[in-house]
Amino acid sequence: MFSNQRTVLSGYATEQVKRLKILHHYFPARDKYPRDSRFNSAIYDIERVLIFSTLENNKVDLDKVIYRAGDKIHFIKYLDDYYLGAMYLIIEIDEDRSWYRDTILHILALGTIMLIVLAIFGLFFVKLFLKPMKNSIELLDNFIKDTTHELNTPISAILANIEMMDTSIMSEKNIKKLSRINIAAKTVSHLYQDLTYLVLGHQRISKDEIVDLKALFLDRVDYFYILANSKKISFDLDLEDASLLIDPVKIARMIDNLISNAIKYNKRNGTIKIVLRKNYFVVSDTGIGIKSDKISSVFDRYSRFNNSVGGFGIGLNIVKSIADEYGFEITVTSKLGEGTTFRVDFSKDVIDEKSN
Numbered sequence: 001m002f003s004n005q006r007t008v009l010s011g012y013a014t015e016q017v018k019r020l021k022i023l024h025h026y027f028p029a030r031d032k033y034p035r036d037s038r039f040n041s042a043i044y045d046i047e048r049v050l051i052f053s054t055l056e057n058n059k060v061d062l063d064k065v066i067y068r069a070g071d072k073i074h075f076i077k078y079l080d081d082y083y084l085g086a087m088y089l090i091i092e093i094d095e096d097r098s099w100y101r102d103t104i105l106h107i108l109a110l111g112t113i114m115l116i117v118l119a120i121f122g123l124f125f126v127k128l129f130l131k132p133m134k135n136s137i138e139l140l141d142n143f144i145k146d147t148t149h150e151l152n153t154p155i156s157a158i159l160a161n162i163e164m165m166d167t168s169i170m171s172e173k174n175i176k177k178l179s180r181i182n183i184a185a186k187t188v189s190h191l192y193q194d195l196t197y198l199v200l201g202h203q204r205i206s207k208d209e210i211v212d213l214k215a216l217f218l219d220r221v222d223y224f225y226i227l228a229n230s231k232k233i234s235f236d237l238d239l240e241d242a243s244l245l246i247d248p249v250k251i252a253r254m255i256d257n258l259i260s261n262a263i264k265y266n267k268r269n270g271t272i273k274i275v276l277r278k279n280y281f282v283v284s285d286t287g288i289g290i291k292s293d294k295i296s297s298v299f300d301r302y303s304r305f306n307n308s309v310g311g312f313g314i315g316l317n318i319v320k321s322i323a324d325e326y327g328f329e330i331t332v333t334s335k336l337g338e339g340t341t342f343r344v345d346f347s348k349d350v351i352d353e354k355s356n
Helices: 004-027 098-164 174-205 213-229 248-264 292-297 313-327
Strands: 040-044 050-053 064-067 070-080 087-095 208-214 234-239 243-246 271-276 280-285 328-333 339-345
Touching: 004 064, 004 070, 004 087, 098 174, 174 213, 174 248, 174 313, 208 213, 208 248, 213 248, 213 271, 243 248, 243 271, 248 271, 248 280, 248 313, 248 339, 292 328, 313 328
Parallel strands: 234 271
Antiparallel strands: 040 050, 040 087, 064 070, 070 087, 208 243, 271 280, 280 339, 328 339
């Protein structure tokens, strides 16, 4: 702004010097100080004493060439010929603030353009850097899909044949071996169901119907009894009649994963307590517990709070996704070394009032 104004003010100063020269030659016949509608002016002598002024802002700094004085701009010109005894000529004009507005607009416009350019480059480089991770995730997903497809037939065959075997004619030794096979098969079966839901669950259209939760809990406890018994874990059931309008496959996956989790992280000779009420159910164990700083991340996919226990860390993530879909509220409380409790509160729109 000063650079642009310096040229204009220098021209005004030259014109004013010419007028001072004329006044100097005709003084005192002419004694009226020259004025101009475009600017105000003042003259000072060599001692910096004011001779005459039409300035509106009298805060003058004779050590500068151009500067702002309030809402005015002052330009100082040094005179060589001392017309009227003056050594300093000050030219004053109003400051035009449009330059400031135009500068801000230019900064905003250029800044916006730069942000857009940087965003484009940023997206390009993010995609470039994340491509290996994306490929790894796709490879993992494809592996899970292929694995689940291949697991279905042999697991079903193993479980079906175990159910058909007559244990009454077996020796105690063979019965124990069959029991271990059954435990292993059900463990793999549970993992298969989780992987299938993880890969295909989001594509499945929910088929909601009235589900008897008490009967479902009894059925799932019976299913997991052999797994729990392998660790001498007992069930403490406090079940009341309760029904939900929900997809039976999804509520079964939720209950299965909570019970499986309670078995997996429980202590030997521990207990799993299940409480069912009209508006909620609770699954608690007497296991190893969870550190307080880890509780907030228990529902994250692939999150495991004890690496000594098997699994992929997807069970609780499935539980949370189903709860979110139906508006359930899950509360987790845990104490390290004493156990963990999961409480699931139902939303009102899924509670079957008629059957209760």
